[in-house]
Amino acid sequence: MLRFIISRLLQAIPVIFIVITATFFLVRAAPGGPFDAEKVVLPEVKRALEAQYKLDLPLHEQYFAYLSDLAQGELGPSFKYPGRSVNEILFSGLPVTAELGFYALLIALVIGVTAGVFASLKPNTRQDYIPMGLAMIGICMPSFLLGPLLVLVFGIYLEWLPISGWGSIPGDKILPSITLGAAYAAYVARLSRAGMLEILSQDYIRTARAKGLPEWLVVGKHALRGGLIPVVAFLGPAFAGLLAGSFVVETIFQIPGLGRFYVQAAFNRDYTMILGTTVFLSSLIVLFNLVSDVAAAWLNPRLRSQLSGGSQ
Amino acid sequence: MSLLTVNNLEVSFVTRNGTQKAVKGVSFTVETQQITAIIGESGSGKSVSCYALLGLIPSPPGRIDGGVANFKGQNLLTLSEAELRKIRGSDIAMIFQDPMTCLNPYLTIGEQLIEPLRIHRNLSRADAKLRAVELLDEVGIRSPESTFDSFPHEFSGGMRQRVMIAMALINEPRLLIADEPTTALDVTIQAQILRLIADLQKHRDIGVLFISHDLAVVSDIADQIVVMEQGEVVESGSPDAIFNHAQHPYTQKLLAAIPSGERESSDSKKDVLINIRNLRTWFQPSGKADPVKAVDDVSFDIHRGEILGLVGESGSGKSTLGRSIMRLAPITSGQVTFDGTPLTGLEGRKLKDFRSRMQMIFQDPFASLNPRMTVYDTLAEPLLLHGICQRSNLDQHIAKLMDDVGLARNFIRKYPHEFSGGQRQRIAIGRALATRPEFIVADEPVSALDVTIQAQILDLLMDLGREHNLTMLFVSHDMAVIRHIADRILVMYQGKIVESGPVKQVFNHPEMPYTQSLLASIPGAATSVPYVGL
Numbered sequence: 001m002l003r004f005i006i007s008r009l010l011q012a013i014p015v016i017f018i019v020i021t022a023t024f025f026l027v028r029a030a031p032g033g034p035f036d037a038e039k040v041v042l043p044e045v046k047r048a049l050e051a052q053y054k055l056d057l058p059l060h061e062q063y064f065a066y067l068s069d070l071a072q073g074e075l076g077p078s079f080k081y082p083g084r085s086v087n088e089i090l091f092s093g094l095p096v097t098a099e100l101g102f103y104a105l106l107i108a109l110v111i112g113v114t115a116g117v118f119a120s121l122k123p124n125t126r127q128d129y130i131p132m133g134l135a136m137i138g139i140c141m142p143s144f145l146l147g148p149l150l151v152l153v154f155g156i157y158l159e160w161l162p163i164s165g166w167g168s169i170p171g172d173k174i175l176p177s178i179t180l181g182a183a184y185a186a187y188v189a190r191l192s193r194a195g196m197l198e199i200l201s202q203d204y205i206r207t208a209r210a211k212g213l214p215e216w217l218v219v220g221k222h223a224l225r226g227g228l229i230p231v232v233a234f235l236g237p238a239f240a241g242l243l244a245g246s247f248v249v250e251t252i253f254q255i256p257g258l259g260r261f262y263v264q265a266a267f268n269r270d271y272t273m274i275l276g277t278t279v280f281l282s283s284l285i286v287l288f289n290l291v292s293d294v295a296a297a298w299l300n301p302r303l304r305s306q307l308s309g310g311s312q
Numbered sequence: 313m314s315l316l317t318v319n320n321l322e323v324s325f326v327t328r329n330g331t332q333k334a335v336k337g338v339s340f341t342v343e344t345q346q347i348t349a350i351i352g353e354s355g356s357g358k359s360v361s362c363y364a365l366l367g368l369i370p371s372p373p374g375r376i377d378g379g380v381a382n383f384k385g386q387n388l389l390t391l392s393e394a395e396l397r398k399i400r401g402s403d404i405a406m407i408f409q410d411p412m413t414c415l416n417p418y419l420t421i422g423e424q425l426i427e428p429l430r431i432h433r434n435l436s437r438a439d440a441k442l443r444a445v446e447l448l449d450e451v452g453i454r455s456p457e458s459t460f461d462s463f464p465h466e467f468s469g470g471m472r473q474r475v476m477i478a479m480a481l482i483n484e485p486r487l488l489i490a491d492e493p494t495t496a497l498d499v500t501i502q503a504q505i506l507r508l509i510a511d512l513q514k515h516r517d518i519g520v521l522f523i524s525h526d527l528a529v530v531s532d533i534a535d536q537i538v539v540m541e542q543g544e545v546v547e548s549g550s551p552d553a554i555f556n557h558a559q560h561p562y563t564q565k566l567l568a569a570i571p572s573g574e575r576e577s578s579d580s581k582k583d584v585l586i587n588i589r590n591l592r593t594w595f596q597p598s599g600k601a602d603p604v605k606a607v608d609d610v611s612f613d614i615h616r617g618e619i620l621g622l623v624g625e626s627g628s629g630k631s632t633l634g635r636s637i638m639r640l641a642p643i644t645s646g647q648v649t650f651d652g653t654p655l656t657g658l659e660g661r662k663l664k665d666f667r668s669r670m671q672m673i674f675q676d677p678f679a680s681l682n683p684r685m686t687v688y689d690t691l692a693e694p695l696l697l698h699g700i701c702q703r704s705n706l707d708q709h710i711a712k713l714m715d716d717v718g719l720a721r722n723f724i725r726k727y728p729h730e731f732s733g734g735q736r737q738r739i740a741i742g743r744a745l746a747t748r749p750e751f752i753v754a755d756e757p758v759s760a761l762d763v764t765i766q767a768q769i770l771d772l773l774m775d776l777g778r779e780h781n782l783t784m785l786f787v788s789h790d791m792a793v794i795r796h797i798a799d800r801i802l803v804m805y806q807g808k809i810v811e812s813g814p815v816k817q818v819f820n821h822p823e824m825p826y827t828q829s830l831l832a833s834i835p836g837a838a839t840s841v842p843y844v845g846l
Contacts, residue, residue: 202413203408204415206368207416208416209368210366210368211401211427211479212397212398212399212402213397217431222416225419226417301463301465302465305465
């Protein structure tokens, strides 16, 4: 098992390296620079700024300087927020985004798995079509549409829930979490339905019924475990996607998370900020993919013995 | 009074395309301490009849239209799902065909074993475990204590079937329904499982309903045989009556389809087409484990125009040997010479040219044909690839192939899923013949087929062999089939050839103990049913 994890981590190094390199040159290839938007900048001030941030060096030297900083865990100073390093900004935004992502994922799992399993028990009946139809809508509905809709209904007409903020008024975390989690709930529903349908048609389910097991045990004990493996494998990419994709929701609900910095950094040509966020998120994506792969393998006894046995 | 009396059972399947009657007025009885066997080919309704008794057919589309099934004074067919659930796994237990797929791979053997005890008898976990270990021991599982916490994938097929049997018997059922319990197993294992079922049934005072497609299998153990065809019982009676005085033409056809007798093999000296010397195919598993010696130092000749039978159980290396000769499996060391040319050294284009001279037929005609290609495309591909014919006369060649393998020409634009298993195997044979090969490796070509279809395909292969002067390596686990078709036999065990010789010699005077045990496991060998005329 350990060998599997280590080899996967080693494979991740070239992936992240390519991401860094591509991002580094792409942001510099984009027109404009970090200080072009300043209204009045004296040429000598601009030169001084550029020297301070090493922007006057040839491109390849900038690149190697960045890599050597990165190797020491240093993401560099932000161009747009003088005096603050990218590390600081990331770690101030991360807890909020992570919390939002976690709630969204929780919603996705609870609603998605319930709906998917429910639908799989009576395929091609109303019990199947209704949740799956809703899931299709959930997938098609972008969060910048769903968010304002929820705000209109629950915040403005019904006045049940606060419409913005994060952690200042009780209940203000509900709407953003639902907005972010809805699409993922829909994916999870479809995955669990497909997984359960596959498992429910297996011979060993018939064996379980032949033993006289009540239906809830057949489904809950014999089918669920195998049926949800695709969902577990999806969780890693899903959580990474939630973190990276939270900027729309964060913008709608005025949440001080990571996503907003990311988008603003792109507009501001805040090179180090863009790079830092990208490196950070891509590392998370690789890590979460690994975790969910290991978890999915762990759920399958055959793979588990292969991974831990090594020689088998 | 009989343990189970089924009268006029009717089951149909209601689909969008209409209602299809699967079981039409079937009646039979099962007595305590006896085995009733239901025989029929796939689609005959034999399994559906038995599943319907326990409410195990999926509904919809399944629907029970009528009939009575009396078991311990109640009619099973009118019981509610909750009442049936109380009977399933306690009074009536089932064993299924494929032990590989019938045990839950995510739960330990022990957990699955104790379930019926926990549900039906409310036993504590510890008590249930005691009982389960006892029963595992009884069905012949070694060190049952430690196997209790193993997962199904850690067992062989025969062992899993023993676990299934233990699981079925754990609540002391009065009736055991066994649905093709040995079909997926090797012959020697099949013999052991059959003996186990017969023994258990005698000691435990239970009745058995044994479903099978194979008359030979049940000949040793059945007290009553019920023959089904297309949802109807066509004949029933004692084994003696069925085997010696079959009345119905279908029963006679089934009996005739059992592979029997030997070929008239001409002993005239023939030249060697393929020469195999010290062939080894080893697979290196990841890590530093010892290599798996699938084929280990094997030498033999294949003569031009002969059918050489290669028998062995699963894991003996017989399929790997066939693939190695075709260069479809990597050869570790050794020499394969085809008509004077060493195949082992051929690479790239030269190997491809040789491929047209050797072809392969696979076991599963469902999996080995591309579902997205019509018969026409499947047959045209090798013809064009190897330059056998031009596009202009392609249609003629394909029509000729269809005639050769006995398929109607108007099937040509159909896809594999529109054909039955036997027809698909004909397509696969046609594909193999397309390049006009001299040598064919047939890897269990009839194992997935019903008996009557099996007989047809064997006849086809023999006819084609004669007609095209083919040389064939016929790989099978089934001694009766090999005996029917082969001129000579190789017996393979753990990667080595342990015995070889002409069919008559090996069958009548087997020298190695392993060959003797293989022959003894042929179903029907123990009794004097007429077709075993050694």
